[in-house]
Amino acid sequence: MLQVGQVLHNRYQLQRQLGNNGVRQTWLALNLQASDVEKKQVVVKCLAFGETVQWDDLKLFQREALVLQNLHHPQIPKYIDDFCVGDATKQPLGDKLGTACAKSDQPGTAALPCDKLGTACAKSDKPGTACAKGDRILWFCLVQEYIPGESLKELLVSGKRFTEIQVKEIAVQVLDILTELHELYPAVLHRDIKPSNLIWGETGKIYLVDFGAVQDKVSPEGATFTVVGTYGYSPVEQFGGKVVPASDLYALGASLIHLLTGVSPADLPQSNLKIQFSERVSLSPSFTNWLQKMTEPAPENRFSTARQAMDALNSGLVLQDRDLPIPEMRNNSGCGLKNRVEKVPEAIKGWNWGAFLIPWLWLWQNRVWSGLLCFVPIVGFLMSVTLGIKGNEWAWKSRHWRSIQHFKEYQRSWAIAGILFAAPISILLWISSTVLILNVLLP
Structure with missing residues (x-):
């Protein structure tokens, strides 16, 4: 079993395990022979050869090593080395897989297929161990550049x-x-x-x-x-x-x-x-x-x-297929003002004339209770402006609406009422409250 501090291939010292799914392990390691400090850290991917490993896994592992050797894009980690540990030889993966492997008398030596990749391998007594009897496991290893x-x-x-x-x-x-x-x-x-x-x-x-x-x-x-x-x-x-x-x-x-x-x-x-x-x-x-x-x-x-x-x-030009469905906005109205997850539909955003012109009536029907500040002199005008800006979003989150169309029609009726009837009253109230405050502050 691979361990922290272990040196593989007389060169790569394992530092920290990055991933492990049983037969595959990924390690952060130090390249003890690297002269460049920035290149000392490498990634070592290891595949355990045993009963639980399919030949397809070995073929994919070999293919990865062979392909990476020929890739030189700056945003693909560079290939550095590949080797096997746990047997007497240190041949590259390309030589190991699919070629004959002479058996060794040393315990733990793996008996690789003698004819070609896919030939049956003599089973060991323990699941997960190498083909030859023993406690050691044969590991196929691939070394790559480490990307911080x-x-x-x-x-x-x-x-x-x-x-x-x-x-x-x-x-x-x-x-x-x-x-x-x-x-x-x-x-x-x-x-x-x-x-x-x-x-x-x-x-x-x-x-x-x-x-x-x-x-x-x-x-x-x-x-x-x-x-x-x-x-x-x-x-x-x-x-x-x-x-x-x-x-x-x-x-x-x-x-x-x-x-x-x-x-x-x-x-x-x-x-x-x-x-x-x-x-x-x-x-x-x-x-x-x-x-x-x-x-x-x-x-x-x-x-x-x-x-x-x-x-x-x-x-920015993409020809959309004619049969591509037009997405519909999910009705998430009534989710609450404190909800930061649900998105307010773009279709309802904009200035709300009803909330601006008659905030003292609009707030009750739309259940936007922060609008009560509109009754406070001077601050009330600022609150009315705020309701004009944020009224649609707040009303959408405060009440449940049947649809976006229902919401728009409702707010349109408030805007019409505000323009025809309430605007003069609102203007008179703003002026009166301002004059009252000024008379109090400036006698």
């Missing part, structure tokens, strides 16, 4: 909420990474984009990490496949074994929706397999359309390339 920062998932858990401007900047950076990956030959598909795999670096850059599900070639027709991805972020076609560049775009779109709403896309309602998010957050129409196109259920209805998605985002 926090994952977007960690920021969400800590309570951070992202603005539209911030999310657009994140989208631009990730799309730049995907453009390079998808335009390689063969294309490299990440297949597991989600907030936990996006790191907000200390310099503000976004890094794409964890290529454990990466695919770098098209699977032949009729071939078996390994289902990878995360529910809520991965599109339907990915769970059927068909993955295209637009699959990564769906995952990015779903991740951005999570950042904006604070709710995992798996927990958001759906209609015809489309994520319903627009009522949860106030966004510009063009960005809403862009996100809806990114997360279309059918891949042919999404952007076909990351470059196309980038161009559409930068231009």
Whole structure:
């Protein structure tokens, strides 16, 4: 079992465990042979080879190492090394997997498949141990550059909420990474984009990490496949074994929706397999359309390339499908003035003439009790102005309304009454109260 302080490959000293799901462990380690202080910290990903590990896990682990060796984008952690520990040899993963492995007489030596990857391995007496008998486990290890920062998932858990401007900047950076990956030959598909795999670096850059599900070639027709991805972020076609560049775009779109709403896309309602998010957050129409196109259920209805998605985002022009449903605002009226979670519909915001002109009557019917300050001389005029500015929002939260249309019609009737009948009375009361105060203060 790996432990803090243990030195792997005579070079990497384990410092702190970053993740552990049983057979896979991720460690922050020190590269004892690094001359550059800034490069001393590295990330070591380890896969335990035993009965609980499927051959598909080993193939994916090997593929991740091979793909990372050929990637050189500044916002993808650099490949440093790969090796095995727990046996007598120290061959790279590419040599270990799929080649013969001579058995050693030392306890704990693993018996790797002797013909090809997928050959059955002699079972051990203990679940989770290496193929050969013994107490030691064979670990396949991959070393990468360490990126200081926090994952977007960690920021969400800590309570951070992202603005539209911030999310657009994140989208631009990730799309730049995907453009390079998808335009390689063969294309490299990440297949597991989600907030936990996006790191907000200390310099503000976004890094794409964890290529454990990466695919770098098209699977032949009729071939078996390994289902990878995360529910809520991965599109339907990915769970059927068909993955295209637009699959990564769906995952990015779903991740951005999570950042904006604070709710995992798996927990958001759906209609015809489309994520319903627009009522949860106030966004510009063009960005809403862009996100809806990114997360279309059918891949042919999404952007076909990351470059196309980038161009559409930068231009602000997205052609919305004719059959795309027009989102309706959820009726959250009556939620209370202290409620900071529920959003007031943009359609009702604006100046309220009824609350401004006849606040002394309007406040009772709309149940905005802070309006009682309108009866206080001098302060009353300021309160009337405040009600004119905030009256619609306060009235929406204070009473339950059947619909936005019902609310608008009700407030319109107050505005008409205020203009026709109450305006002269209100003006007279303001003037009288002001004169009264001035006479008291200035005899």
